[in-house]
Amino acid sequence: MSDESNQPRSILIGVAWPYANGPRHIGHAAGANVPADVFARYQRLAGRNVLMVSGSDMHGTPITFVADQRGTTPRAVAEENHAIIADAFRRLGCSFDLYTTTLTENHYRVTQDMFLRLLERDFLFEQTAIAAFDPEAERFLPDRYIEGVCPHCGYRAARGDQCDNCGRTLDPFDLIEPRSRLSGATPIPRETTHYFLDLPKFSEPLTAWVESKKSVWRPNVGAFVLNWLREGLKPRAITRDLDWGVPVPVEGYEGKRIYVWFDAVIGYLSASIEWAERQGDPDAWKAWWDAEQDVDTIRSYYFIGKDNIPFHALIWPAMLLGYGGLELPFDVPANEFLTVGGQKISSSRSHTTDQLPWLHEALDLFDADALRYFLTINAPENRDTDFSWDEFLRRNNDELVATYGNAVHRVLRFIGARLDGIVPQPGELRDEDRDMLAQVDASFERAGDRLEKVRLRDGLTEAMALAHRLNRYLDVSEPWKRIKDDPERAHTSLWVSVQVIAALRTLTAPFLPFSAAKVHMYLGETSAFEALEWRPVEIPAGRTLGETAPLFRKLDDEELAALLDRLNPETMSAGEPEK
């Protein structure tokens, strides 16, 4: 461990803001929420001052379209989905200090303040361009809401931004026979004026900054960002012809709104401010944001999917640079995608064919820790990883239940049955006992090192390795035999085993908080689970253990099939003819 005084004290953890046009699927949790929460919980255990914020992104065109389809208001759509998403995150165990929305007065104020400051400092400019207007719906249309025939390949359902068939990037007016996906009308070109963020002005400072981050960031993130910088940054429109969003605080822009990607990233700042106000200490947010502070006392981490890299590693830093005085990201540990059958999970497509549940549905069926385990041990940290029910079932049964859950259970049950649940007095320690205990210290060190570097799946692997070592230690020590012919040996190995379980409780706490809290109880701990620290703690001999039960549920194929059937009765029902 390095000198404590050099350790950053304030850790800001920003978690990607889910878009409230629908529920989120488990891929979102895999890419952002689970890793962020694991990291946050570890940092708290390590004694850091953690602020973890996020919220639902409530504005934007897609939400207004959903509202139109359902004959309701954008606000109603966004609030309904926000409720589902927020509840799912809560059940997943996400320990946000604040999970809010972009619909708050505070967020509007902070967003407009950012806008005006950038405008005042000449980082925004106005530009008039031709955009596609739907004369029937009386709306400007985003490119992807226009359909037509691809001029390159003749594909009939090409979108205005891209052809799904040949993959080429398109301009909506390239399309042959363009039509609005809203009304079917032929879109007409119409002039409209918008504000643009002058990204090219930030090219130099951003390049220098990104170069300085290369050793910390994951290679895929650095490579992606440098590629953008090499190709040259382009100005980016930050307002839209829309009535659902943060108003543009400039005269003549009454019919326009600030665009979602611009205001959503500001959410990290506005949520921090909202948190501080709720604490009754309105300036408290500055501990995580004031760049004037001693350089190494603040670190901000942004947990996102790879699709969000430009916003968090370029645009948001540019905005922060333009605003001035605010802390830039320390790391942007972007994850690749969770795929199903090797295919990207489409957020627009439902789970009817691929059997992938929404997050809230998955939590109806499975324990949060089982999901967190799978999503961490198979996390897409370096490349896309594949989700399948077979793998989920196997890892749950053969790893989580069999290795870790069983290690805990066999020891605690044995002490309960043979020793009245009282932690025995150890005799003299032998080499094998000392080795086992040395493994505990090594595990804290190694897992801590991995977690510090945001290598979360490696961190979890270290914790699981200790569970495996405990199983081996037990097989060698055989307390179930020694209890008959050498009780002191049995007592010693059981005492050692309890110490290892206490360590496993802490080591797994960031990853599997629900089961860790159970182990905490089983161990008869009276201190608060939340007060744990990232280090071994001795469970004294003579302690009476709490009631014990198996930590995890084993799944079998039939049960899994039945659960999925419940999820998706219409596509799973037997005898239903194909298509």
Next chain:
RNA sequence: GCCGACGUAGCUCAGCGGCAGAGCAAGGGACUCAUAAGCCCUUGGCCGGUGGUUCGAUUCCACCCGUCGGCACCA
């Protein structure tokens, strides 16, 4: 088309200049405290292909093939 990432054991994934790794699957063994769980051993790989750099390449470079992603108005 341009840019990028990836391609490692049957499967899911690590490793990334110095004798190819883990888990699962497959085969064998000793045990029985435990959710028939756990432990030990074995089998299994031209590290996508071809060239190059190097004393040495799975690792670095180039090209090719394959998969996926991005290409700035989806967030």
